[in-house]
Amino acid sequence: MIVRTIKTKIITKNDRLFEIIDQSIQKLQEKTILAITSKIIALIEGRVIKKSEIDKGGLIEKEADLYIKPIKPDDFYLTIKNDILIPSAGIDESNAGEYYILWPKDPQRSANIIREYIVDKFKLKNLGVLITDSTTAPLRWGVKGIAIAHSGFSALNDYVGKPDLLGRKLKVTKVNVVDALAAAAVLTMGEGNEQMPLALIEDIPFVQFQDRNPTKKELEELRISLDDDLYSPLLKTVKWKKKKNDC
DSSP states (O other), rough: EEEEEOOOOOTTSSSSSSHHHHHSSOOOOOOOOEEEEEEHHHHHHHHEEEEGGSHHHHHHHHHEEEEEEOOOOOOOEEEEETTEEGGGGGOOTTTOTTEEEOOOOOHHHHHHHHHHHHHHEEEEEEEEEEEEEEOOOTTTEEEEEEEEEEEBBSEEOOOOOOOOTSBBBBSSSSEEEEHHHHHHHHHOOOOSSSOEEEEEEEOTTOOBSSSOOOHOOOOHHHHHOOOSSSSHHTTTSOOOOOOOOOO
């Protein structure tokens, strides 16, 4: 696998996404995935709020689908948004100046539109788009990349029913391709002042490309309900609060 980052100008809410893509990418080859940080999509969509205009806690409670308030003041909220466990509903302050940057309004729609644009622009068939963010893992220091939307390839490689080395058929194993790719992309794009919000992922024979957007069923298969999750004994012992729509 090869991950090539792309440096861009400093992107603001006054920019246009397709213009950024046009300026940054002159050539693409078949079976490439374009990774894009969710932050620049949100910026360009105007999904920003001045810090002086709203309390951050109230904003998180409005943006999250479910949330748990922090134990310590000014600490992170534990939240679930779009069926993803993520700190503080994905709201970001880094490289944001006087603003809070939210998630894109509809990340999956954005991924679909971007894929359709670059497929048409470069006259390619097998091309993927990956929208990324950073998250944490329990009992581990540090952040890592996670996918919040994708298009043009299968998110999971299913090993159920296939034999292992000794011929035993696997019963539950599925490889999370989309988050593994996001982790590699975010690692190379960086978390500080690298100014590289785009990356091209190439030489990925393990990726199953699709010349279309993911179906509703495929997106649902990527999610696990709280009841069925392996970590259900932990996730269901806390009292989640539902989002506030009146903030």
